[in-house]
Each structure stands twice: as C-alpha cells, then as structure tokens.
Amino acid sequence: MKRRLHSRKYLKEFRRALRKRMTPAEAYLWKHxxxxxxxxxxxxxxxxxxxxxxxxxxxxxxxVIELDGQVHMNPTAQEKDRLRTVRLKELGYTVVRFENYMVFEHLSFVLEEIEEHFTSIK
Structure with a gap:
C-alpha cells in the first residue's frame, strides 16, 4: 500500500489552525x-x-519555503530544522529558508531568491 506523502488527514485541523494564525512575516510574504x-x-x-x-x-x-523566527534560534530547534531539511531533500524537494526579518527588510531579495529556484520561467 502506498503511503500518503501530502496532506495527511491527521494534520488537517492543525494545518487549518496554522493558516488562521500566521505569523506577521508569513502573512506579509503570503500577500506576495x-x-x-x-x-x-x-x-x-x-x-x-x-x-x-x-x-x-x-x-x-x-x-518548500520556510520562515524562521526567534524560536528557530535555539540549538534544539536548529537541529530539528536541519533534520527536516535533510528529509525533504531526500524526498526530492528544494528547501529555502529565510529569517522573518528578511521578509520585512529585504522583500525584493527574498522574492528574487525564491524565483531563482524556479526551473523554468513562465
């Protein structure tokens, strides 16, 4: 039986809750x-x-685009982020990380950096 990789049902409500309470940096980037x-x-x-x-x-x-706030600065969170990135790369995903302040202070750089990971221009 093939395992479901995306949108696992047991995470549905948690994902919905996260969408309802996005961080300011997530909300700002989402607008773009x-x-x-x-x-x-x-x-x-x-x-x-x-x-x-x-x-x-x-x-x-x-x-995959990840925004990192203060909670990601402690060693435990950094290790979890590292393991997560390794696993996602094993699955064939590209992971790009930005600190929250980058979204507010250097938005054009963030958007350009994201676009650089596109495989083809539309």
Whole structure:
C-alpha cells in the first residue's frame, strides 16, 4: 500500500489552525505569493509533506519555503530544522529558508531568491 506523502488527514485541523494564525512575516510574504503573483507559480501555505508542515509550498517546482523566527534560534530547534531539511531533500524537494526579518527588510531579495529556484520561467 502506498503511503500518503501530502496532506495527511491527521494534520488537517492543525494545518487549518496554522493558516488562521500566521505569523506577521508569513502573512506579509503570503500577500506576495498568493494568487500566482510570483512568476505565475501557485503556492500553498501550511502544506504537509510526510509529518512536516511547510510554511509555503510550490508543487510545480517542488519548492518548500520556510520562515524562521526567534524560536528557530535555539540549538534544539536548529537541529530539528536541519533534520527536516535533510528529509525533504531526500524526498526530492528544494528547501529555502529565510529569517522573518528578511521578509520585512529585504522583500525584493527574498522574492528574487525564491524565483531563482524556479526551473523554468513562465
């Protein structure tokens, strides 16, 4: 039996709750990603892959975008993030991480960096 990789049912309510209470950085970046605003690519927010929930995910590019706030600065969280990135890469995803402040202070850089990971220009 094939295991479901995306949108596992037991994470549905948790993903929904995360979408309802996005961080300010997630909400700000989402304004620039939703409705195919970035190079015509469709993004999902709070999308699950295996047991992980990605802040943003572009299926067309197999691209995961993670925003890291203060909680990600402690060694335990950094190790979890590292293991998560390793696993997602094993599954064939590209993972791009930004600190929250980058979204507010350097948005154009963040968007350009994301676009650089697109495999083809639309």
């Amino acid at each position: 990603l939703k409705r195919r605003k970035l190079a015509g690519r469709r993004f999902n927010r709070q999308f699950s892959i295996e047991n992980y929930i990605a802040d943003f995910y572009c299926h067309q590019e197999r691209l």
